[in-house]
Amino acid sequence: MHNGKKVVFVSGANRGIGLEFARQLSEVGYVVIGGYRDPEKSQDLLTLSETLSDFNVFRGDATYEEDIKRLSQYIRDHFKKLDVVINNAGINLKYESTIDDVDPDDIMENFRVNIIGPFLVGKYLRPLMSSGNGSKIINITSQMGSIQMSNGGSLPYRLSKAALNMLTRNQSLAYRDFGIITVGLHPGWVRTEMGGPKAPLDPAETVSMMLGVIENLTPEDSGAFLTYDGRVLPY
Numbered sequence: 001m002h003n004g005k006k007v008v009f010v011s012g013a014n015r016g017i018g019l020e021f022a023r024q025l026s027e028v029g030y031v032v033i034g035g036y037r038d039p040e041k042s043q044d045l046l047t048l049s050e051t052l053s054d055f056n057v058f059r060g061d062a063t064y065e066e067d068i069k070r071l072s073q074y075i076r077d078h079f080k081k082l083d084v085v086i087n088n089a090g091i092n093l094k095y096e097s098t099i100d101d102v103d104p105d106d107i108m109e110n111f112r113v114n115i116i117g118p119f120l121v122g123k124y125l126r127p128l129m130s131s132g133n134g135s136k137i138i139n140i141t142s143q144m145g146s147i148q149m150s151n152g153g154s155l156p157y158r159l160s161k162a163a164l165n166m167l168t169r170n171q172s173l174a175y176r177d178f179g180i181i182t183v184g185l186h187p188g189w190v191r192t193e194m195g196g197p198k199a200p201l202d203p204a205e206t207v208s209m210m211l212g213v214i215e216n217l218t219p220e221d222s223g224a225f226l227t228y229d230g231r232v233l234p235y
Ligand SMILES: NC(=O)c1ccc[n+]([C@@H]2O[C@H](COP(=O)([O-])OP(=O)(O)OC[C@H]3O[C@@H](n4cnc5c(N)ncnc54)[C@H](OP(=O)(O)O)[C@@H]3O)[C@@H](O)[C@H]2O)c1
Pocket: 011, 012, 013, 014, 015, 016, 017, 018, 036, 037, 038, 041, 060, 061, 062, 063, 087, 088, 089, 090, 091, 113, 140, 141, 142, 143, 186, 187, 188, 189, 190, 191, 192, 193, 194, 195, 196, 199
């Protein structure tokens, strides 16, 4: 049971930014459900679930409809509601390829994870989110999805994050009447497997700032494309 605490689902919670979201949300009093796929790659997450109270894990692939339906049922059975979703799972395939080296499959795979995941999560978890109670869907996007700011390169990723931004916009409009705030949040360039060792931000820094932004969101922000420190980015 959740004893009145807010319940959050974080996808891709086994490492990188997602693991840090799960850890910090637990510290500030949320009931956490952390999504992961492979136990062998998820030791830090599984250890947290064994040591912290109200810290739960759910094994599934963010792009498999059946897994997201199972997740919805699991949340309904155990917590009866959901307050916040962090759609964090993501990939960046073939980021060094030139436009002529990209295969259609690279584009499709980036779309599958970076858009179909957040789309399915919205579709199946939104009905568990209570209306008028500050429920929030946070799509972790990237500045690289801004059409206006693009300087080329990393085509599969840029296409998928631009499309995720459109998904965010449409979800914000469709879910507004349910009292749900939906935004896209760019975490900055972060030292993770995806971001690499030269990135200036560590996951703890950016997640702490993103939680400040998430906490202060109002219905007027719904549909916005924001940075980790709350600046508005152009679509
Ligand atoms: N790092 C940066 O500089 C940066 C910048 C801008 C935006 N972002 C965005 O921030 C988010 C997190 O990135 P990160 O840097 O933490 O990346 P990361 O370290 O590579 O972690 C990616 C996470 O996504 C999960 N994932 C991938 N495919 C999945 C699937 N089909 N189903 C479920 N989970 C899946 C991975 O799980 P497995 O371990 O099972 O593969 C992992 O937990 C992504 O959306 C990314 O696009 C990152």
